[in-house]
Structures are given as C-alpha cells and as structure tokens.
Amino acid sequence: MVARLHHERIGTAARALLVTHGIFGTGANWRGIARKLVAARPDWAVELVDLRQHGRSEPGEPPHTLAAAARDVRALLDELPEIVAVAGHSFGGKTMLALRAIAPARLEATWIFDASPSTRDGVSDPSVARVLEALERLPKSWAKRDDFVAALAAEGHAQALAQWLAMNLVAGDGGLVLRLDLVAIRAMITDYAAQDLWDVLLDPDLPGEVDVVIAERSLMFSAADRARLEVVPPHVHVMRIDAGHWLHIDAPDAVVSLLATKLSGL
Numbered sequence: 001m002v003a004r005l006h007h008e009r010i011g012t013a014a015r016a017l018l019v020t021h022g023i024f025g026t027g028a029n030w031r032g033i034a035r036k037l038v039a040a041r042p043d044w045a046v047e048l049v050d051l052r053q054h055g056r057s058e059p060g061e062p063p064h065t066l067a068a069a070a071r072d073v074r075a076l077l078d079e080l081p082e083i084v085a086v087a088g089h090s091f092g093g094k095t096m097l098a099l100r101a102i103a104p105a106r107l108e109a110t111w112i113f114d115a116s117p118s119t120r121d122g123v124s125d126p127s128v129a130r131v132l133e134a135l136e137r138l139p140k141s142w143a144k145r146d147d148f149v150a151a152l153a154a155e156g157h158a159q160a161l162a163q164w165l166a167m168n169l170v171a172g173d174g175g176l177v178l179r180l181d182l183v184a185i186r187a188m189i190t191d192y193a194a195q196d197l198w199d200v201l202l203d204p205d206l207p208g209e210v211d212v213v214i215a216e217r218s219l220m221f222s223a224a225d226r227a228r229l230e231v232v233p234p235h236v237h238v239m240r241i242d243a244g245h246w247l248h249i250d251a252p253d254a255v256v257s258l259l260a261t262k263l264s265g266l
C-alpha cells in the first residue's frame with residue numbers, strides 16, 4: 001500500500017513541476033525556491049511534496065525503500081495530471097530517477113539534484129551519514145530549539161544546516177521531539193546507497209529528458225561517476241552548481257536560475 005503524500009501548490013498555472021526534498025527534509029524546504037521560480041516562470045506552478053517518513057506525509061508501511069518512495073509519488077501523479085516534470089534533491093533526486101522507470105508517458109523532464117545513480121558503500125554521502133549518526137546519538141527531546149541547534153553545531157555541523165534540521169522538531173511529551181523515525185530513515189538511505197539506477201538514467205525510451213545537477217563541493221559524485229557522465233545519450237544533460245550537498249541552502253538563486261531556464265524550453 002502506498003503512503004499518501006502531503007503536497008503544497010505554489011502558483012496557479014495549468015502545468016506544474018513537482019519538487020521533493022532530500023533525507024531529513026520536507027517539501028517546504030524548497031518553498032522559497034518555488035516562489036522565486038513561479039515569479040520567474042508564471043506559466044508554471046510548483047507542487048512541493050513530502051516523501052514518506054518525512055514532514056506531514058503518511059509514514060507508509062515497511063520496507064522503506066527507494067522503490068516504495070517512488071511508488072508513493074507515482075500514485076500522486078495519477079491524482080495530479082497537471083504535473084509534467086519532476087525534480088528532487090539527494091534521496092528525493094534518486095527517488096525521481098526511480099520514478100522515471102514507472103512514470104506516465106506525459107512526463108517531460110526529470111531533474112536530479114546531487115544524487116548519483118551509483119551504489120555507494122555505507123550510507124550515501126559522508127555528510128549525510130554524519131548527520132544521521134549525530135541525530136542517533138543526541139537526546140530525543142529538547143527544551144528549546146536553540147539547544148538542538150547548538151548541539152549539532154558543537155558536533156561540527158554548519159549553523160544553517162543545524163537550523164534547517166531543527167525544522168523537524170515538533171511539540172511532544174517533555175518538550176520538543178524529533179519527528180523523524182531514525183530507524184526508518186536509516187533503512188531508506190541504506191537502500192538508496194544500494195541501488196544502481198544507471199540503466200534508468202540512460203534509457204532513451206523512458207519518458208522525458210533527464211538533467212543531472214552536480215553540487216561541485218559535494219562528495220556525492222565519484223570520479224568514476226563524473227567520467228561516466230561525460231558520455232551520455234542526448235536525453236541526459238549534466239550541469240554543475242558551486243555548492244555543497246545541501247545546494248538549496250548554499251546556492252538557492254543558482255537553483256532557481258537553472259530551473260527557470262530549463263522550464264522555458266519545455
């Protein structure tokens with residue numbers, strides 16, 4: 001059974017781009033980008049989506065895998081025929097790539113923000129692994145949001161990243177609690193690292209073009225990945241943004257510019 005996904009529409013245009021987030025995030029993390037994008041391209045709306053185990057979406061039933069997350073989004077596409085393009089960051093990016101294998105024929109474009117199609121040892125990007133390990137180690141409840149941010153900063157994480165992660169704190173017994181099920185999150189990103197989706201990326205017979213966006217200061221793409229992306233079929237395009245892995249935090253204007261330019265051609 002698929003999980004019903006929370007979604008939020010920005011804009012009123014008849015055609016829409018679905019945008020989803022990386023692990024630990026929510027669709028709302030991209031709200032600022034969505035508003036700027038709709039201002040730049042008023043002929044497009046943006047649908048911000050929370051994946052299973054994130055935000056206000058249903059948690060879904062195990063196993064919590066990349067394929068399960070893709071099936072959830074596919075069910076949402078059936079409900080929203082105006083969505084003709086999709087984009088995702090990190091876990092969400094690889095989920096959108098998995099979605100391409102089961103997507104409706106109307107899908108015109110898929111953007112993958114800093115998510116390699118390759119398998120990886122361990123838990124995806126090292127920066128993601130460090131965050132997960134910190135969250136597993138830190139207390140489960142907090143008196144104040146600032147205490148959570150300070151604790152993550154003391155672990156060596158950037159203030160902006162810590163404040164972003166603090167968006168996952170909600171009121172609970174004994175104060176603020178993390179709404180993330182860290183056991184399910186670890187299962188999701190372990191499966192993410194185990195999946196090889198190069199065949200899906202390179203298949204010209206699947207719907208739409210694919211834009212792979214590399215964050216240049218991230219370690220998500222290996223040297224072998226980058227070399228492989230030098231020779232790709234015409235439906236695959238590779239772009240680069242000067243940012244770390246959380247590029248929607250580091251370089252939001254660059255993300256908006258890229259999407260606005262590409263949407264003008266659809």
